[in-house]
Amino acid sequence: xxxxxxxxxxxxxxxxxxxxxxxxxxxxxxxxxxxxxxxxxxxxxxxxxxxxxxxxxxxxxxxxxxxxxxxxxxxxxxxxxxxxxxxxxxxxxxxxxxxxxxxxxxxxxxxxxxxxxxxxxxxxxxxxxxxxxxxxxxxxxxxxxxxxxxxxxxx
Amino acid sequence: xxxxxxxxxxxxxxxxxxxxxxxxxxxxxxxxxxxxxxxxxxxxxxxxxxxxxxxxxxxxxxxxxxxxxxxxxxxxxxxxxxxxxxxxxxxxxxxxxxxxxxxxxxxxxxxxxxxxxxxxxxxxxxxxxxxxxxxxxxxxxxxxxxxx
Numbered sequence: 001x002x003x004x005x006x007x008x009x010x011x012x013x014x015x016x017x018x019x020x021x022x023x024x025x026x027x028x029x030x031x032x033x034x035x036x037x038x039x040x041x042x043x044x045x046x047x048x049x050x051x052x053x054x055x056x057x058x059x060x061x062x063x064x065x066x067x068x069x070x071x072x073x074x075x076x077x078x079x080x081x082x083x084x085x086x087x088x089x090x091x092x093x094x095x096x097x098x099x100x101x102x103x104x105x106x107x108x109x110x111x112x113x114x115x116x117x118x119x120x121x122x123x124x125x126x127x128x129x130x131x132x133x134x135x136x137x138x139x140x141x142x143x144x145x146x147x148x149x150x151x152x153x154x155x
Numbered sequence: 156x157x158x159x160x161x162x163x164x165x166x167x168x169x170x171x172x173x174x175x176x177x178x179x180x181x182x183x184x185x186x187x188x189x190x191x192x193x194x195x196x197x198x199x200x201x202x203x204x205x206x207x208x209x210x211x212x213x214x215x216x217x218x219x220x221x222x223x224x225x226x227x228x229x230x231x232x233x234x235x236x237x238x239x240x241x242x243x244x245x246x247x248x249x250x251x252x253x254x255x256x257x258x259x260x261x262x263x264x265x266x267x268x269x270x271x272x273x274x275x276x277x278x279x280x281x282x283x284x285x286x287x288x289x290x291x292x293x294x295x296x297x298x299x300x301x302x303x
Contacts, residue, residue: 031202062178067296073217078213
């Protein structure tokens with residue numbers, strides 16, 4: 001079963017993935033994030049999804065690598081989505097793009113695992129944002145990531 | 156130009172086309188060896204884009220993980236796992252681009268492999284565009300399992 005999203009791109013249906021407790025579906029607009037998703041985020045007090053906080057995804061078949069654990073490319077994609085949403089929230093109403101990202105893969109994530117990542121703004125200058133994050137499955141650290149983002153239109 | 160999803164050109168093989176790689180790919184490796192390193196090609200499709208219409212940063216990093224990882228496992232002859240991946244975003248990738256990747260081992264020890272690579276695009280009537288440079292460290296998994 002496949003859905004048509006609002007960008008008009010054919011993406012796999014994620015309707016069958018249960019929403020974890022304490023989360024809502026993140027309204028990600030990037031086609032690639034929808035293609036690899038679903039990604040979940042925490043709700044604001046009013047119940048609306050908040051994109052500047054903790055996010056999660058459940059490891060599924062389409063995330064696996066040859067070693068039968070979650071692909072590093074999926075973890076970097078998730079890191080880019082979470083740290084990027086945090087950077088995007090921090091630079092509103094301007095936009096930003098990734099300049100650099102460094103990811104350390106501490107432990108493998110396995111099928112069925114809920115990978116949760118909490119982002120943090122390390123520093124904001126006029127033109128550049130530093131954002132880092134750590135992802136866990138339960139209490140086990142899975143990856144850490146640091147990143148630098150350029151605010152478009154600022155020199 | 157026929158998409159790589161439909162036809163694999165002569166002289167190329169897909170990189171482990173299952174799971175994540177099957178969802179995003181194919182990523183193809185050139186069979187002919189080159190002194191500059193292993194060479195790969197990848198076609199950008201609409202589902203690889205972000206909301207701004209450029210290739211998603213996660214997709215470019217995933218592509219680097221795939222090509223650097225394959226280069227490492229060929230050099231090591233064993234299964235390997237990513238320990239660290241560092242990516243710099245030099246220019247955006249666009250819809251319809253055919254991205255060319257190159258990766259080469261910098262150093263191989265008994266237990267780890269250092270590798271670096273880059274992604275470029277050659278668009279008609281433009282100079283070659285360098286999209287991403289990447290370096291990484293992979294751990295060799297000494298579990299007697301041959302590389303896939």
